[in-house]
Amino acid sequence: MTQNLVVLDMAGTTVADGGLVEQAFAAAAQRLGAAPESMIDYVRATMGESKISVFRHLFGDEERARQANLAFEEAYGALVDGRRIAETPGARRAIEELQGQGRTVVLTTGFARTTQDAILDALGWRDLVPLTLCPADAGGRGRPYPDMVLAAFLRTGVVDGVQDVVVAGDTSYDMLSGVRAGAGIVAGVLTGAHDKEQLLTHGATHVLGSVAELPGLLAAADDR
Structure with missing residues (x-):
């Protein structure tokens, strides 16, 4: 075969x-007024999952999940450059x-x-x-x-x-x-x-x- x-x-x-995923999740949570510390274990356990699915679980509400996902993508994009990736x-x-x-x-x-x-x-x-x-x-x-x-x-x-x-x-x-x-x-x-x-x-x-x-x-x- x-x-x-x-x-x-x-x-x-x-x-x-270099850990940018966790940093971007923290930034997204803070933007929505949530405590990143309460979410980090779930984030680590679900590494590899679609990020919007993770936020749906964490926030429940679809609109807040989409806001968090957008905040995450923006934060991650800002962190990505040739020195960090x-x-x-x-x-x-x-x-x-x-x-x-x-x-x-x-x-x-x-x-x-x-x-x-x-x-x-x-x-x-x-x-x-x-x-x-x-x-x-x-x-x-x-x-x-x-x-x-x-x-x-x-x-x-x-x-x-x-x-x-x-x-x-x-x-x-x-x-x-x-x-x-x-x-x-x-x-x-x-x-x-x-x-x-x-x-x-x-x-x-x-x-x-x-x-x-x-x-x-x-x-x-x-x-x-």
Whole structure:
């Protein structure tokens, strides 16, 4: 079995942002008059989920959730620049190696498109892969739903079935989205929010130290 479609998460998996997500959540909460300290545990537990979904849970009211989401995106965008955003060690090389193996790589995020584009611009990654997806590109539902993985499958058309898809991410929600999409390999990486036990509990077929190990894993899988 050859896995020729690789769907990679961004923050925590291929992108290191130095804790900007938590800082932006704090700024958004404060703008709405809420105490960030009362929310941070939930924010950490749900890393990888669509941000608007997180705010719906925290604030209940749809209008306040949308206000908080906008405040978060604005705060995160203001914090993003070339000094604060970096690739996780070996991420770009891994992506290029995967493409050199003949695989199509898609980058996904729980952020809004404007924030995703700001991150790609800060890294100089706009032209690195043929497709990038955010929840709005997949009907509005982010992780743990499988929608972005399935959108990557449908839009690229490079594999015959979902069993030929690889999903890699650093959170339990990444694992759940891969499992629910039917991906043949669901790889957790230890460079982000969740630990090995959390990743395995939520469906990881493999746990890697970082995304830099993924090309070797898939090359070995091709040889079986």
